[in-house]
Structure formats: C-alpha cells, structure tokens
Amino acid sequence: MSNILTPVCALLLQEATGDRLSLMKQGLTHPDLSKFLVIGALLFIIGVAGVLTRRNIIVIFMSIELILNAANLNFIAFSRYLQDTGNAGAVAGQVFTVFIIVVAAAEAAIGLGIVIALYRNKETIWVDEIDLLKW
Amino acid sequence: MVLSGWEALFFWIFGFAALIAGLLTVLARNAVHSALFLISSLVSVAALFILLGAEFIAGVQILVYVGGVMVLFLFVIMLVNVSAEERGREAIFNSTSQVLATLVFSALLAFGITYELNQGAQNLQKRDEAKLKEVAVQRAEQQAASQVGATGTTHLTKDTERIGASLYRYASLPFEIASVLLLVAIIGSVMLARTLKQEAAVDDVDPELLKSKGEL
Numbered sequence: 001m002s003n004i005l006t007p008v009c010a011l012l013l014q015e016a017t018g019d020r021l022s023l024m025k026q027g028l029t030h031p032d033l034s035k036f037l038v039i040g041a042l043l044f045i046i047g048v049a050g051v052l053t054r055r056n057i058i059v060i061f062m063s064i065e066l067i068l069n070a071a072n073l074n075f076i077a078f079s080r081y082l083q084d085t086g087n088a089g090a091v092a093g094q095v096f097t098v099f100i101i102v103v104a105a106a107e108a109a110i111g112l113g114i115v116i117a118l119y120r121n122k123e124t125i126w127v128d129e130i131d132l133l134k135w
Numbered sequence: 136m137v138l139s140g141w142e143a144l145f146f147w148i149f150g151f152a153a154l155i156a157g158l159l160t161v162l163a164r165n166a167v168h169s170a171l172f173l174i175s176s177l178v179s180v181a182a183l184f185i186l187l188g189a190e191f192i193a194g195v196q197i198l199v200y201v202g203g204v205m206v207l208f209l210f211v212i213m214l215v216n217v218s219a220e221e222r223g224r225e226a227i228f229n230s231t232s233q234v235l236a237t238l239v240f241s242a243l244l245a246f247g248i249t250y251e252l253n254q255g256a257q258n259l260q261k262r263d264e265a266k267l268k269e270v271a272v273q274r275a276e277q278q279a280a281s282q283v284g285a286t287g288t289t290h291l292t293k294d295t296e297r298i299g300a301s302l303y304r305y306a307s308l309p310f311e312i313a314s315v316l317l318l319v320a321i322i323g324s325v326m327l328a329r330t331l332k333q334e335a336a337v338d339d340v341d342p343e344l345l346k347s348k349g350e351l
Contacts, residue, residue, distance in 0.1 A: 027256075028143075029143055030143060031137075031146045032136055032256065034253065035150070038248070038252050038253075039150045039154065041244075041252070042154055042245060042249075045244050046154070046157045046158055046160075048237075048241065052229075053229055054228060055226065055227060056169075056227065058166050058212055058216070065177075066157050066176065069176070069180050072184075073184075076183075077136075079189065080136050080188055080189070083136075084136045091297045091298055091301045092301065094192050094294075095298060095301050095302050097192050098195065098302065105199055105203060105317070107320075108204045109321065109324040112207055112208065113325075115211060115215060116215065117327045117328060119214075120330065
C-alpha cells in the first residue's frame with residue numbers, strides 16, 4: 001500500500017524537502033489522533049449549523065444526532081490513543097460512548113414523541129411557525 | 136496512535152464520507168433524504184470506530200442508531216411530513232441573516248479548530264520513520280498474539296470482553312441508571328404521543344360522554 005501512496009505524495013509535493021511539507025506528507029500517509037479530532041470537530045460544526053439554520057424540526061433532531069456522534073468519535077479516538085500509550089484505564093472512553101448512545105436513543109424517543117404531540121396541536125413542523133412563547 | 140498503509144487509505148475514505156454525508160443531511164430538501172444521508176454518515180463513523188479498534192462500539196452504533204433510532208425517525212417522518220410535502224417548494228432554511236451568521240461562525244470555528252489541532256500536533260510529535268515502524272511492528276505482534284477465528288483467516292478481538300469487564304466492574308451503578316432512563320423514555324414517549332381520546336380512555340371516562348359535554 002505505502003509503495004503506491006508514497007510516489008503519489010512525492011508527485012503532489014515536488015519539493016517535499018521542507019520540514020512542513022514532509023510533515024504534511026507524513027500526516028497524509030500516517031493519520032494520527034489529530035486527524036480524527038479534526039473529523040470530529042467538523043462533524044460537530046456541521047451539526048451545529050444544521051440546528052441553527054434548518055426549519056424542519058425532524059432535521060434539527062438529526063443534526064443533534066450528528067453532534068453526539070462527533071463527541072463519540074472524539075471519545076473513541078482518545079481511548080485508542082491512551083491504549084497505545086499503555087494507559088490501563090483507556091477503555092473508559094468506550095464505556096462512556098455506550099452511555100452516550102443510550103442517552104441519544106432516549107432523547108430521540110422523547111423528542112420524536114414531542115414532535116408528534118406538537119404536530120397534533122399546531123399542524124406544523126416548521127420551527128419558525130411554533131412561536132407560542134414569543135412576545 | 137498512528138495508522139498506516141491500507142488503514143490510512145480507509146481512514147481518508149470513511150472520514151470524507153462521514154463529512155460529506157453529514158453535510159448533505161443538513162442540505163437535503165426532503166426529510167427522508169436527510170435521514171438516509173444521516174444513516175450513511177453514521178455507518179462511516181462506525182467504520183472509523185473499527186479503524187480505531189473499537190469493534191463493539193461500531194456494532195452497537197449500527198444496531199442502535201441505524202437499526203433503531205433511524206427507523207424511529209423514518210416512522211415519525213412518515214406520520215408528520217405528509218402535509219408538509221403537499222405545501223410544495225417552501226424554504227428549508229431560516230431567514231437569510233440567520234443562515235449567514237451561522238455560516239460565518241461555523242467557518243471561523245472550523246478554521247480555528249483545524250489550525251489549532253494541526254499546530255498542536257506538529258509541535259507535539261515530529262515523528263520519525265523508526266518510531267512509526269516500531270509501532271506498526273508492535274501492533275502486528277499484538278494481532279498475531281490474539282486468538283485465531285474459526286476460519287483461520289481472522290483474529291478475534293478482546294474489545295468486547297474489556298468493555299464488559301470495565302462496565303460491570305467500575306460503572307455498574309451508571310449502567311442501572313441508564314436502564315431506568317430508558318424506561319422513563321419509553322413511558323414518556325408513550326404518554327406524549329397518545330391522543331386526547333386515548334387519554335380520556337385511560338382516565339376511565341367514556342369518550343362519548345366527554346364528546347356530549349363538548350370537552351373532546
């Protein structure tokens with residue numbers, strides 16, 4: 001595998017002599033903890049943007065699931081990182097993830113129950129039309 | 136923790152798949168499409184979990200999220216979205232200023248976090264090839280030492296065993312509390328989703344009587 005990736009990277013980064021460029025190449029062929037954290041952070045940001053911009057309340061719930069998943073990814077990445085450094089309690093990250101999944105399932109059940117009750121009373125799922133408490 | 140070889144390639148594939156599917160979840164017009172894109176994002180994240188050596192969590196992710204929560208979502212979309220679809224091509228986003236502000240702050244957050252993480256990683260570890268090889272050899276040894284599966288081509292992971300031991304040894308009280316939480320969620324969602332008629336029936340009042348009084 002690395003004998004395919006290495007020439008491709010060398011082609012892309014012709015002057016891979018610089019310290020920074022060789023580090024970039026290394027990061028591409030050998031992704032480490034920070035790459036997982038970047039993916040998790042971007043998933044989180046996409047989820048937050050979805051919560052803040054969408055009008056459909058069901059899609060807002062889906063964005064919340066995306067946010068919880070980003071947190072899970074961070075937990076698992078750090079768990080693996082601590083495992084590789086020989087930490088005995090590293091599996092705690094995975095145990096915590098189990099609890100997050102449980103809470104997410106409970107939250108989805110309650111939230112969707114609220115959506116159904118709301119739809120029965122207000123006949124809408126657009127959040128900007130649900131303004132009962134607005135002044 | 137360093138991935139290499141095929142693992143690195145699959146990391147990039149599934150990482151970008153998770154991000155793109157997440158983005159399409161937010162951007163899709165139809166809520167059913169959103170749900171399907173969210174499913175692909177969740178599956179990609181499960182694949183990342185497998186790359187990180189958390190096979191049990193990956194299985195739980197697929198069983199609980201994709202098999203349970205997303206089916207619930209699809210049912211609610213089916214129950215609720217019918218008339219919303221009939222209203223035709225309505226705006227799916229909030230007002231322009233709100234979207235603009237969100238985009239600006241999201242971009243700031245994304246660039247800031249990515250820059251800082253890269254900076255921190257660079258300062259933290261200027262890895263040399265020797266150490267990378269050492270870690271790869273260590274992992275290969277660990278894999279070889281683990282029990283061989285029934286077909287002889289795979290190795291069995293001890294991940295589930297470790298999680299189970301840790302869960303029952305150190306987190307048994309939170310485990311029980313989580314089960315109570317799920318029970319409360321079940322009862323709560325049943326209470327929330329029932330109709331006025333069903334509520335009246337639970338109170339042992341004849342719905343016809345309420346209707347004649349004009350309360351229903």
